[in-house]
Amino acid sequence: MSLDGKTxxxxxxxxxxxxxxQYRKDMKKKAIAEFEFLDWLKVKLPKIYxxxxxxxxxxxxxxxxxxxxxxxxTREADFIANVGEQAIEFExxxxxxxxxxxxxxKVSKVGKKQGRExxxxxxxxxxxxxxxxxxxxxxxxxxxxxxxxxxxxxxxRSFAYRVPKESFQAILQRxxxxxxxxxxxxxxxxxLDFQFQLLDIWKGKFSYLLQSxxxxxxxxxxxxKDLDSFFNVVLVLDNLQKTPQNASLWxxxxxxxxxxxxxxxxxxxxxxxIDFLYSKISLKENELKELISKIQESISFIHSIEQTDGSYKxxxxxxxxxxTRNALFSINLLEDITxxxxxxxxxxLLKPVKKIFKNVSYPEQTLKIIHQTKPNNQSSFAL
Numbered sequence: 001m002s003l004d005g006k007t008x009x010x011x012x013x014x015x016x017x018x019x020x021x022q023y024r025k026d027m028k029k030k031a032i033a034e035f036e037f038l039d040w041l042k043v044k045l046p047k048i049y050x051x052x053x054x055x056x057x058x059x060x061x062x063x064x065x066x067x068x069x070x071x072x073x074t075r076e077a078d079f080i081a082n083v084g085e086q087a088i089e090f091e092x093x094x095x096x097x098x099x100x101x102x103x104x105x106k107v108s109k110v111g112k113k114q115g116r117e118x119x120x121x122x123x124x125x126x127x128x129x130x131x132x133x134x135x136x137x138x139x140x141x142x143x144x145x146x147x148x149x150x151x152x153x154x155x156x157r158s159f160a161y162r163v164p165k166e167s168f169q170a171i172l173q174r175x176x177x178x179x180x181x182x183x184x185x186x187x188x189x190x191x192l193d194f195q196f197q198l199l200d201i202w203k204g205k206f207s208y209l210l211q212s213x214x215x216x217x218x219x220x221x222x223x224x225k226d227l228d229s230f231f232n233v234v235l236v237l238d239n240l241q242k243t244p245q246n247a248s249l250w251x252x253x254x255x256x257x258x259x260x261x262x263x264x265x266x267x268x269x270x271x272x273x274i275d276f277l278y279s280k281i282s283l284k285e286n287e288l289k290e291l292i293s294k295i296q297e298s299i300s301f302i303h304s305i306e307q308t309d310g311s312y313k314x315x316x317x318x319x320x321x322x323x324t325r326n327a328l329f330s331i332n333l334l335e336d337i338t339x340x341x342x343x344x345x346x347x348x349l350l351k352p353v354k355k356i357f358k359n360v361s362y363p364e365q366t367l368k369i370i371h372q373t374k375p376n377n378q379s380s381f382a383l
Contacts, residue, residue: 027067028192037181056079057080094131103168105161139171194324227270244277258270260297310368
């Protein structure tokens with residue numbers, strides 16, 4: 001991937017305390033909000049600009065990617081709105097809290113340096129949502145500079161334009177039509193956190209397996225000749241940040257396991273392994289075609305076991321909670337791979353991800369399944 005002026009490398013300090021999957025998960029939270037708010041913007045902006053023809057779309061179009069696997073994040077605006085003959089860039093921010101003392105804006109997004117001064121960007125607007133109060137504000141870069149203080153943001157460890165809450169709250173407007181959008185964002189963020197727990201569960205089981213070697217003088221054999229063995233090897237390699245020499249062969253071998261005869265436990269392990277191997281190699285044409293086919297097959301399988309009450313049923317031996325966790329974990333990574341392949345490989349046979357967890361057909365019902373069956377206390381393990 002060639003990097004242009006709108007692509008920068010993520011700071012190592014941003015990543016070093018988190019695993020690669022953890023970092024991708026954290027990056028996806030804003031993408032969830034962006035996709036969900038896009039529908040609201042398409043209705044709201046024509047009213048604000050009083051134009052019949054207002055086209056709003058996600059910057060990057062169908063190839064938008066929440067985190068670039070080959071390094072870096074984009075500096076492109078979040079949304080583009082074509083209002084009549086004018087193209088307006090929109091930066092999108094939101095707050096989960098209502099007791100903020102300052103509303104912070106990154107310096108580079110507000111203006112460009114010219115001599116000793118920073119000149120506000122022209123043709124760029126900010127859309128800010130306060131989720132708990134269903135309030136929004138739309139303003140330009142000039143307004144930020146005029147109403148802010150330049151200071152250090154401790155959470156960012158960098159300087160920014162900081163608008164005091166009194167000035168910011170004066171321009172906020174309530175819109176009850178934000179309610180459904182806000183609720184869906186909360187649901188999908190809960191899905192994101194819930195499915196990620198599967199990694200800790202796997203690590204805990206593997207940790208106990210290794211402990212038994214010492215405690216019970218057992219011998220543990222990990223010979224990659226079946227799915228579970230391959231999975232254990234990949235789990236170790238992933239946590240050691242090592243790449244197998246024959247990653248391409250491993251990928252092709254694991255793809256052969258995907259069929260309608262597996263269960264969600266097997267699918268989650270397969271997708272985890274495939275995601276790990278995929279990120280380590282450059283696909284050849286035959287590998288690309290096979291992976292596209294298996295992604296489509298995996299998504300079809302998930303839909304085939306999805307129930308209208310929001311649950312998933314692939315095996316009588318797997319609890320409803322674990323079926324749901326396995327399915328959401330698989331969907332999460334399959335959507336990552338799908339969008340990555342569209343971005344890097346121009347895989348037009350795949351349907352682009354226009355909303356995170358778009359392959360969950362009954363999100364409200366699935367959330368109820370999680371709440372109804374989730375144990376009160378869940379253990380956390382580390383490898």
